[in-house]
Amino acid sequence: DIQLTQSPSFLSASVGDRVTITCRASQGIRSYLAWYQQKPGKAPKLLIYAASTLQSGVPSRFSGSGPGTEFTLTISSLQPEDFATYYCQQLNSYPYTFGQGTKLEIK
Amino acid sequence: EVQLLESGGGLVQPGGSLRLSCAASGFTFNNFAMNWVRQAPGKGLEWVSSISSNGGRTYYADSVKGRFTISRDNSKNTLYVQMSSLRAEDTAVYYCAKISMPGSAEYLQHWGQGTLVTVSS
Numbered sequence: 083d084i085q086l087t088q089s090p091s092f093l094s095a096s097v098g099d100r101v102t103i104t105c106r107a108s109q110g111i112r113s114y115l116a117w118y119q120q121k122p123g124k125a126p127k128l129l130i131y132a133a134s135t136l137q138s139g140v141p142s143r144f145s146g147s148g149p150g151t152e153f154t155l156t157i158s159s160l161q162p163e164d165f166a167t168y169y170c171q172q173l174n175s176y177p178y179t180f181g182q183g184t185k186l187e188i189k
Numbered sequence: 190e191v192q193l194l195e196s197g198g199g200l201v202q203p204g205g206s207l208r209l210s211c212a213a214s215g216f217t218f219n220n221f222a223m224n225w226v227r228q229a230p231g232k233g234l235e236w237v238s239s240i241s242s243n244g245g246r247t248y249y250a251d252s253v254k255g256r257f258t259i260s261r262d263n264s265k266n267t268l269y270v271q272m273s274s275l276r277a278e279d280t281a282v283y284y285c286a287k288i289s290m291p292g293s294a295e296y297l298q299h300w301g302q303g304t305l306v307t308v309s310s
Contacts, residue, residue, distance in 0.1 A: 114294050118234070120234070125301065128289065132294070171236070173295050177236060177249065177250045177251060178248075
């Protein structure tokens with residue numbers, strides 16, 4: 083099975099900061115990676131798919147990079163509504179797997 | 190508007206069984222693969238299972254293989270997961286999710302609100 087390791091697991095930042103979350107795959111997954119945002123008590127929301135394609139309606143301050151084994155999610159200028167937990171997911175092969183999550187907190 | 194409404198969660202004893210349902214509306218159900226994803230209390234997301242649009246192909250996480258069965262009734266626009274031999278570690282909120290585009294990789298664009306399954310004596 084493909085393992086995904088996110089770093090950092092916790093991130094403290096301020097409004098306006100630029101932040102980057104990394105997701106490393108245990109083997110190559112081409113561009114079959116998605117990023118989700120989840121707020122407490124809510125279902126996840128798809129932000130980015132195919133490693134770098136922004137889902138419709140998602141603000142352009144979010145961006146993703148890939149392909150290969152190391153992927154990043156960057157938020158160019160944090161807004162108050164961005165404080166949440168972020169997950170990557172690989173869809174290169176079954177069983178699909180998620181990273182362990184990165185909790186982004188307000189400093 | 191896409192809507193996914195899970196039901197069937199509740200308290201079940203270890204070793205017991207439960208069937209979850211996900212009623213779908215707002216899209217052509219039989220065109221889309223569907224997935225179940227779960228989240229244990231205070232933990233991260235765990236992909237559970239996937240089923241193709243016509244139900245002919247199913248896939249499972251190792252943790253549930255042989256115990257869970259995913260299915261769908263396209264005439265009723267409903268997704269199911271039959272869970273048996275339940276364990277304490279199956280305690281989680283279970284989400285059903287719809288992929289973004291037919292024929293694409295199974296990026297999960299739409300999610301239900303989740304239903305809580307608690308396995309405890």
